[in-house]
Amino acid sequence: MKIVVTVKLVPDTNADKRIDPETKRLVRTGVETVLNPFDEYALEAALQLKEKAGGDTTVTVVTMAPENGKEVVRKALAMGADDAVMLSDPQAEGSDVWGTAHALAKAIAQNGFDLVVCGTQSTDAITGELPGMLAELLGVPGLTYLRKLEIDGTTVRAERETDNGYARISAPLPALASVTKSINEPRYPSLRGIMGAKKKTIAVRTLAEAGVGQEIGNAGARTEVTGFETPPARGKGEVYQAADAVAGAQKILEFLREKKFV
Amino acid sequence: MNLGVPKRDTVRTKAFDPIDPLGLDRDLNSDERLVRDTVRSFVERRILPDIATWFERGEFPKELAREVGELGVLGMHLDGYGCAGASATAYGVACRELEAGDSGLRSFVSVQGSLAMFPVRAYGSEEQREEWLPRMARGEVIGCFGLTEYDFGSDPAGMRTFARRDGGDYVLDGSKAWITSGGIADVALVWARTASDDGPTGTASDGATTRTVPEAGARAESDGNNGGSIRGFIVPAGTRGFSTRNIERKLSLRASVTSELSFDSCRIPARYMLPGARGLRGPLSCLSEARYGIVWGAIGAARACYEAALSYARTREQFGKPIGGFQLTQEKLVNMLLELQKAQLLATQIGRLKDAGTLLPQHVSIGKLNNVREALAICREARTILGASGITLEYPVIRHMNNLESVLTYEGTSEIHTLILGQAITGIAAIT
Ligand SMILES: Cc1cc2nc3c(=O)[nH]c(=O)nc-3n(C[C@H](O)[C@H](O)[C@H](O)COP(=O)(O)OP(=O)(O)OC[C@H]3O[C@@H](n4cnc5c(N)ncnc54)[C@H](O)[C@@H]3O)c2cc1C
Numbered sequence: 093m094k095i096v097v098t099v100k101l102v103p104d105t106n107a108d109k110r111i112d113p114e115t116k117r118l119v120r121t122g123v124e125t126v127l128n129p130f131d132e133y134a135l136e137a138a139l140q141l142k143e144k145a146g147g148d149t150t151v152t153v154v155t156m157a158p159e160n161g162k163e164v165v166r167k168a169l170a171m172g173a174d175d176a177v178m179l180s181d182p183q184a185e186g187s188d189v190w191g192t193a194h195a196l197a198k199a200i201a202q203n204g205f206d207l208v209v210c211g212t213q214s215t216d217a218i219t220g221e222l223p224g225m226l227a228e229l230l231g232v233p234g235l236t237y238l239r240k241l242e243i244d245g246t247t248v249r250a251e252r253e254t255d256n257g258y259a260r261i262s263a264p265l266p267a268l269a270s271v272t273k274s275i276n277e278p279r280y281p282s283l284r285g286i287m288g289a290k291k292k293t294i295a296v297r298t299l300a301e302a303g304v305g306q307e308i309g310n311a312g313a314r315t316e317v318t319g320f321e322t323p324p325a326r327g328k329g330e331v332y333q334a335a336d337a338v339a340g341a342q343k344i345l346e347f348l349r350e351k352k353f354v
Numbered sequence: 355m356n357l358g359v360p361k362r363d364t365v366r367t368k369a370f371d372p373i374d375p376l377g378l379d380r381d382l383n384s385d386e387r388l389v390r391d392t393v394r395s396f397v398e399r400r401i402l403p404d405i406a407t408w409f410e411r412g413e414f415p416k417e418l419a420r421e422v423g424e425l426g427v428l429g430m431h432l433d434g435y436g437c438a439g440a441s442a443t444a445y446g447v448a449c450r451e452l453e454a455g456d457s458g459l460r461s462f463v464s465v466q467g468s469l470a471m472f473p474v475r476a477y478g479s480e481e482q483r484e485e486w487l488p489r490m491a492r493g494e495v496i497g498c499f500g501l502t503e504y505d506f507g508s509d510p511a512g513m514r515t516f517a518r519r520d521g522g523d524y525v526l527d528g529s530k531a532w533i534t535s536g537g538i539a540d541v542a543l544v545w546a547r548t549a550s551d552d553g554p555t556g557t558a559s560d561g562a563t564t565r566t567v568p569e570a571g572a573r574a575e576s577d578g579n580n581g582g583s584i585r586g587f588i589v590p591a592g593t594r595g596f597s598t599r600n601i602e603r604k605l606s607l608r609a610s611v612t613s614e615l616s617f618d619s620c621r622i623p624a625r626y627m628l629p630g631a632r633g634l635r636g637p638l639s640c641l642s643e644a645r646y647g648i649v650w651g652a653i654g655a656a657r658a659c660y661e662a663a664l665s666y667a668r669t670r671e672q673f674g675k676p677i678g679g680f681q682l683t684q685e686k687l688v689n690m691l692l693e694l695q696k697a698q699l700l701a702t703q704i705g706r707l708k709d710a711g712t713l714l715p716q717h718v719s720i721g722k723l724n725n726v727r728e729a730l731a732i733c734r735e736a737r738t739i740l741g742a743s744g745i746t747l748e749y750p751v752i753r754h755m756n757n758l759e760s761v762l763t764y765e766g767t768s769e770i771h772t773l774i775l776g777q778a779i780t781g782i783a784a785i786t
Contacts, residue, residue, distance in 0.1 A: 163384040283426025
């Protein structure tokens with residue numbers, strides 16, 4: 093079985109973020125690049141499927157990122173992915189989510205796959221749209237927001253998180269799955285994994301090499317950022333002074349009722 | 355559905371980071387940072403929740419051996435035979451993060467990798483390496499290192515443990531003291547004196563009579579008295595005539611086993627001797643490896659105390675404000691931070707020298723002497739900031755502080771490292 097995991101390289105999630113008013117893009121200089129934390133859950137899910145399936149199951153990581161992001165991709169290999177494909181091309185710069193999905197779909201199709209696993213969203217753009225688009229472009233069923241993912245022969249069985257519970261869903265392979273943080277706790281790479289990752293292959297491809305014919309990047313973007321604003325500061329919470337514990341509990345209960353939590 | 359950003363990466367890129375203001379960790383390469391995150395998360399998950407209890411009970415849970423083996427830190431700086439083959443800097447980073455948990459844990463890892471596995475890798479036969487290293491790397495086999503004796507600590511050249519050749523065997527007699535992991539070890543690397551007629555003994559100055567600072571690499575070939583040679587032996591636990599007794603009632607390094615090893619006509623085949631090590635040079639080269647780990651490890655213990663003191667100072671209020679707002683407390687915290695940063699610069703440089711292959715034992719002495727001394731001072735200062743809370747095991751501070759008393763003494767006391775450096779700069783040996 094061939095499993096592909098899509099990963100994005102994002103600016104350190106703990107760093108203070110800034111948007112360049114000219115380009116309306118996130119400033120990435122001076123900030124460390126890390127694996128999108130959500131994608132680590134996708135990789136962990138894929139690695140667990142591989143460990144369960146055994147045999148000749150492989151996990152390939154696919155990303156679109158500048159070539160200097162190789163060291164970050166290596167973390168995915170250190171965690172246990174078998175190899176990686178990197179789409180690195182100056183023409184890809186400024187791609188919107190459609191452009192990214194389009195290019196990744198080409199690269200994934202070229203690589204071949206039975207299952208694609210994605211994280212729900214990235215910590216930089218946070219559109220959460222990529223998995224759906226990618227499934228569509230690959231022409232396979234898309235199972236999104238999964239908190240559980242299993243392969244049963246040629247069927248994917250999963251539990252999809254909803255606002256008030258979960259739904260049991262299934263689909264035939266090949267398919268695409270996006271997983272949430274509830275699905276697992278991503279592993280840290282072992283030291284042997286970290287050292288072993290040096291010997292694994294990261295295939296760097298241009299858009300042309302990956303068979304991306306269409307113009308993507310800035311020029312091919314179908315969406316445009318027209319403006320941005322800082323969200324209004326969150327108001328201070330309300331502080332109740334309660335005479336005793338019972339009165340305090342009463343207040344809390346009223347609040348919860350008002351918000352329809354109980 | 356919880357879509358909040360997962361808190362996983364420990365990269366710190368805030369404007370002024372109170373733990374690493376100069377961003378010294380950014381000098382680490384990506385492998386080294388992965389090692390850091392991996393070991394740090396292991397310590398947070400597996401060590402910190404229980405370490406106070408282990409310390410209080412005076413126990414080292416033996417199952418940790420396999421767990422750190424799985425993590426890959428055992429012999430991680432060695433190549434082949436199931437070892438990770440990491441850089442010296444990566445090994446240092448791992449020691450730092452382990453010791454931020456507890457010096458006992460770091461000691462276990464140092465002894466296994468640098469004192470037990472290293473001599474097998476460096477001086478063992480192919481057969482010995484194959485037999486022991488992969489299992490030791492996995493933590494299935496625990497090793498210990500027996501050099502010190504009750505009567506010969508700083509001056510191991512005087513050792514009395516003797517290995518007598520008898521046909522195809524060696525017969526060991528004598529005892530070793532203060533041996534980390536001795537009582538839980540499956541195999542002991544034991545250094546013993548052999549008679550001078552046991553074949554070639556060392557490369558250069560065997561039988562030399564000049565005595566210089568004993569643990570300085572300078573006199574490594576000299577074995578002191580007798581004209582015999584000091585050789586290393588691999589002694590499996592359970593060998594008849596080999597017994598251990600744990601040293602109890604320690605108030606330092608309690609989450610680590612410290613033992614006596616006794617050899618009473620303990621007979622082992624001659625092929626258990628390490629073929630490549632002759633003279634004190636053998637064990638001293640192992641010590642140099644382990645001391646290197648301490649240069650980094652001490653920073654971990656000190657950082658943990660600094661972090662505890664800083665967070666306490668921010669929240670503990672007296673006289674109507676956080677004690678971190680008083681100038682005296684601020685000065686303490688600032689001094690701690692300065693020493694931590696300096697210690698890290700030293701460690702990083704010593705690591706780079708080791709990776710470049712240009713490290714001298716004296717360089718390691720600079721790091722060990724300075725970093726352990728300063729780490730201990732930081733822990734003691736942190737202890738004062740915590741007031742009464744500082745004397746309990748609810749906080750890591752007094753545990754680290756007590757642990758570092760051992761670290762100050764083992765692997766060459768601070769006095770011995772001072773003499774090594776004194777000799778290096780003046781050219782005059784203090785011990786004659
Ligand atoms: C917890 C723990 C674990 C240990 N683990 C191991 C182990 O795994 N394997 C092993 O082989 N050993 C181990 N040791 C032993 C350790 O290496 C020795 O304790 C150390 O070398 C000092 O020896 P000593 O205790 O006999 O002190 P001594 O050598 O008796 O020293 C006592 C004091 O005299 C000072 N002194 C000695 N000579 C001089 C001099 N010439 N000039 C000035 N001052 C001097 C010392 O610096 C020290 O302050 C361990 C020790 C401890 C505490």
